[in-house]
Amino acid sequence: MSEAAGISVELKDVVKRYGAFTAVHNTNLDIEDGSFLTLLGPSGCGKTTTLRMIAGLTSITEGDVLIKGRRVNDLPIHKRNLGIVFQNYALFPHKSVFDNVAFGLKYRNVAKADAAKRVKDALELVQLPQMADRMPSQLSGGQQQRIALARAIVIQPDVLLLDEPLSALDANLREDMRIELKKIQHTLGVTTVFVTHDQSEALAMSDKIVVMSAGHVEQVGTPEEVYNSPASEFVAGFLGNSNILDATVSDAAEGRAKLDVDGLGTILADTGGRALSKGGKVKVSIRAEKLYLDADGEDDSSSFSADVGTVDYQGQVARYFLTVGDRQLQAINPIDDHPIAEGKTVAVKIRARDCVVLPA
Amino acid sequence: MASLDPADNTWQPWRLLAPSLTAILLLLAIPVAFIAVYSFWLRTATGADVAGFHLDNWIEVLTDPFYRDILGYTVWVAFATTVICALAGYIPAYFIATTQFKHKAFLLLLLMLPFWISYIIRTMSWINILGSSGIVNAALIWLGITDEPIQMLYNQGTVIVGLVHFLLPFMILNIYVSLYGIDRNLVDAARSLGCTGWQAFREVTLPLSMPGLAAGSLLCFVLGAGTYITPLVLGGPTDAMFANLVFDAIITQLNWPLGSALSLVLLILLGLVVAVYNRFAGMNQIAKSFG
Numbered sequence: 001m002s003e004a005a006g007i008s009v010e011l012k013d014v015v016k017r018y019g020a021f022t023a024v025h026n027t028n029l030d031i032e033d034g035s036f037l038t039l040l041g042p043s044g045c046g047k048t049t050t051l052r053m054i055a056g057l058t059s060i061t062e063g064d065v066l067i068k069g070r071r072v073n074d075l076p077i078h079k080r081n082l083g084i085v086f087q088n089y090a091l092f093p094h095k096s097v098f099d100n101v102a103f104g105l106k107y108r109n110v111a112k113a114d115a116a117k118r119v120k121d122a123l124e125l126v127q128l129p130q131m132a133d134r135m136p137s138q139l140s141g142g143q144q145q146r147i148a149l150a151r152a153i154v155i156q157p158d159v160l161l162l163d164e165p166l167s168a169l170d171a172n173l174r175e176d177m178r179i180e181l182k183k184i185q186h187t188l189g190v191t192t193v194f195v196t197h198d199q200s201e202a203l204a205m206s207d208k209i210v211v212m213s214a215g216h217v218e219q220v221g222t223p224e225e226v227y228n229s230p231a232s233e234f235v236a237g238f239l240g241n242s243n244i245l246d247a248t249v250s251d252a253a254e255g256r257a258k259l260d261v262d263g264l265g266t267i268l269a270d271t272g273g274r275a276l277s278k279g280g281k282v283k284v285s286i287r288a289e290k291l292y293l294d295a296d297g298e299d300d301s302s303s304f305s306a307d308v309g310t311v312d313y314q315g316q317v318a319r320y321f322l323t324v325g326d327r328q329l330q331a332i333n334p335i336d337d338h339p340i341a342e343g344k345t346v347a348v349k350i351r352a353r354d355c356v357v358l359p360a
Numbered sequence: 361m362a363s364l365d366p367a368d369n370t371w372q373p374w375r376l377l378a379p380s381l382t383a384i385l386l387l388l389a390i391p392v393a394f395i396a397v398y399s400f401w402l403r404t405a406t407g408a409d410v411a412g413f414h415l416d417n418w419i420e421v422l423t424d425p426f427y428r429d430i431l432g433y434t435v436w437v438a439f440a441t442t443v444i445c446a447l448a449g450y451i452p453a454y455f456i457a458t459t460q461f462k463h464k465a466f467l468l469l470l471l472m473l474p475f476w477i478s479y480i481i482r483t484m485s486w487i488n489i490l491g492s493s494g495i496v497n498a499a500l501i502w503l504g505i506t507d508e509p510i511q512m513l514y515n516q517g518t519v520i521v522g523l524v525h526f527l528l529p530f531m532i533l534n535i536y537v538s539l540y541g542i543d544r545n546l547v548d549a550a551r552s553l554g555c556t557g558w559q560a561f562r563e564v565t566l567p568l569s570m571p572g573l574a575a576g577s578l579l580c581f582v583l584g585a586g587t588y589i590t591p592l593v594l595g596g597p598t599d600a601m602f603a604n605l606v607f608d609a610i611i612t613q614l615n616w617p618l619g620s621a622l623s624l625v626l627l628i629l630l631g632l633v634v635a636v637y638n639r640f641a642g643m644n645q646i647a648k649s650f651g
Contacts, residue, residue: 057548077551084552090545094567103563107554155553 006033007069008191009054009159014063016049023049025215026063031159032207034189036182040202041212042238047195048163050212054193055161056080068158078107083152083190087164089144091136097123097147098132104155122154123147125184142173149181153188160185160192166201178205199239203227211235229272233358236285241319243286243329246360252276256352259284263325264304269355281360290354291331293320294347295340303349311339322348392627399620409617417621427605427622431629434602437516438585441523445580446573448524449531453572454565456532457539468536471529483522483593490518514596522590527583531576538572539565574641582630602626 009031016024024046031037039047052058054065056077064071072080083104091100101122105115123129126146136144145165152160165181166174182205185192196202202209203223211218211226211234219231230236233244247259250266257271261284269284276282294303304324312319318339322329331348333340340346399417402410421427456467474482488494492509500506512518542565550560588603595601600608603626609619 055548055552057551076556077548078554078556080552082552084549086545086549088543088545090543090549092546092550092564103550104553107559151549151553 007031008033008035008067009193010064010066010069011050011054012064012066014050014053014065015061016046016053016058017061023215024053027217029210029217029220031191031193034191035207036185036192036194036205037208037210038194038196038202038206039210039212040196040199040238041218042197044214045212046215047197047210047212051161051163051193051195054159055082055084081155081158083155083157083160085145085148085152085160085162085165087167089136089141089148089168091144091148091151093136095136096132097128097134097136097139100136100147101132101151101154103151108155118154119150122150125153125187126150127180141169142177145169145177149184153184153190157190160190162192162194164195164197167196167198174201181205203239211238213238228356230285230356230358233283233285236356236358241288241330241332243288243291244358245284245286245327247282247284249276249278249280249282252278257357259355259357263327267350267355268352269357270353271357274357276357283358283360285356285358286350286354288319288330288332289317290350291322291329291333292349293322293331293333293340294349295344303347305345306348308340308342308344308346311342313339322346324348395620395623398616399624401617401620403615403617407614417618420618421621421625427602427625430600430605431602431625433599434585434626435629437519437523437591437601438581441520441527441584442577442580444520444524445528445531446577449528449576450535450569450573453532453535453539457536457542471532471536474525474529479526480589480593482525483590486518486522486525486594487513490521513594514599516595516599518594519591519599519601522594523584523587526587526590527580530579530583534576534579535569535572538569538575542568571641574637578634578637578641581633585630585633586626 007030009029011027011029014024014027014029015022027050039050041047049058053060054067056072056075060073064073066072067080067082091097092103095103098119101119102115105118110118119132120129123132126149128143128146128150131139131143131147136147139147145168148165162181166177169177178201194202194205206223208220209223209226210220213234219226219235221229221231226235227239230239230242236242236244245261245264247261247267249257250260251258252271255271255273257269257276259267259269259282261267267284293306293308306322306324306329309321309323309328312321313335316334317332318335320331320333320340322331329348398409400413400415402412402414402416404410456464456471459467461467490496490512492511492513494512496512497506497509500510546564546568547560550564551557555563585601586603588601588607591599591601591604592607602622606619606623606626609615609622613619
């Protein structure tokens with residue numbers, strides 16, 4: 001039944017406890033065939049534990065994990081047909097690149113000639129066809145990462161599990177690899193679960209992002225959904241730089257709300273379908289790049305004025321730390337010739353649709 | 361020419377090595393050179409040693425089947441001890457390396473504990489265990505399995521038991537170090553690619569722990585082949601090992617020239633074993649276990 005629905009991996013009421021500590025609270029998740037799903041969150045949020053439960057590297061305390069519609073709770077890892085790429089690559093140091101990649105085929109009783117062909121194809125896919133005879137220690141970090149990927153995909157796994165595979169690489173390589181990884185995943189069409197704490201990796205690569213915090217799933221959605229419409233204060237704060245403000249609803253009608261924000265005055269916000277009652281306490285989240293600073297502008301009704309404190313110059317953009325009364329705000333704006341100077345008073349404009357209302 | 365200029369690093373390694381090199385020279389190289397010279401001297405019937413260059417000792421040591429047989433016996437006992445240590449040591453080493461037990465350091469301390477007691481005392485303890493009034497015989501008599509104490513001591517078996525007792529911690533420590541250094545993800549990776557637990561052990565853990573096994577084996581073999589206390593305490597009259605011959609020649613017969621030749625034979629043999637090991641495994645593995 002699950003297979004007909006195009007679901008590769010299903011988590012049903014999955015819980016993981018270590019003694020009295022609950023690492024993963026009741027979690028339900030459907031991972032569609034061929035999709036790229038990212039478990040995103042800070043360290044200790046339960047994302048790796050969730051991945052390890054799917055992999056069979058960690059036992060499940062409660063609930064069920066289904067792969068291709070089949071309950072795998074008690075199926076040992078070597079019978080699950082999964083490809084796993086570990087953070088530190090975990091290449092077998094005593095085996096050549098060829099033997100590393102061919103390892104899984106050996107245990108699937110693939111004939112030698114066929115295995116050699118498949119290893120060659122996998123190495124070509126990761127663009128290292130000439131490395132077959134090398135030992136892992138003779139490869140750079142990026143090359144080892146590609147070989148680890150080749151080793152995981154050559155067995156044609158039902159699901160590809162990636163445990164922070166890019167975090168050991170340096171910044172430039174990481175960006176190249178994430179584009180390539182996504183390309184390879186798309187070519188193969190293999191269902192992929194990717195664990196990362198890096199929001200830009202998650203946003204760039206995923207079809208769907210699961211944001212986790214303290215063992216709970218905070219939000220499941222496309223990259224745009226979690227970025228533009230965070231479901232909780234945690235998600236708003238974790239992805240990008242957001243200003244999260246306490247507010248009181250002063251008026252609400254037809255998807256728009258007037259909010260009183262202490263120290264800022266009244267702002268207009270889209271309610272995003274949330275029912276708000278007059279006088280209710282809410283939080284409002286506004287991304288730093290959605291605060292438009294105007295150094296010469298008038299303080300009209302839709303804006304308020306702020307004093308520019310520290311300026312964090314980043315080339316194309318600058319991050320401004322603003323003071324409004326006793327309140328601190330962050331803004332990220334593109335730079336037009338020069339960044340706005342410290343100590344200047346600016347007009348800050350906010351659009352209603354950039355204000356996301358969250359429960360208080 | 362040596363310079364005091366700190367930028368000149370040519371002599372720096374030698375300055376740093378000087379204390380150890382001096383110690384090795386004075387305490388090892390020169391004494392061995394003395395022994396080498398001694399081995400060409402001759403002992404006369406009157407008991408005085410005659411200096412000179414005589415090959416008599418060497419001819420005797422290298423041609424007399426008596427020495428050859430004992431050398432063969434020594435190699436055999438050391439080899440058997442090493443194999444038993446390897447088999448018996450792997451399991452506790454694996455356990456200590458992989459256990460989730462909080463006090464792993466305590467387990468390692470237990471491993472060191474025997475070193476706090478003199479090797480001779482530890483060897484002699486077997487007399488209280490296996491001797492005619494030892495606990496094993498007492499238990500057997502009490503159980504009525506035998507009326508008379510069974511003679512269990514003073515044979516090749518007890519020599520090997522004593523050596524295993526002495527050498528097992530070295531083996532466990534060496535294997536532990538190499539097992540501990542193996543990335544746990546490698547086993548997980550092998551499992552995910554289709555290995556059962558046992559297959560993953562054979563494909564990953566065992567080959568990657570071979571350096572430790574080899575280092576432990578070298579130590580056990582060299583220390584085992586060079587011992588004379590264990591066969592003296594726990595061996596019978598026919599269980600003399602090669603080092604006992606050296607002991608006998610020098611201490612009992614006061615025949616230093618012969619004893620020198622004998623000890624050089626043992627030194628050369630064990631040196632060859634170490635050289636072969638070094639060729640295939642490298643000495644740095646041993647250094648790791650003591651780091």
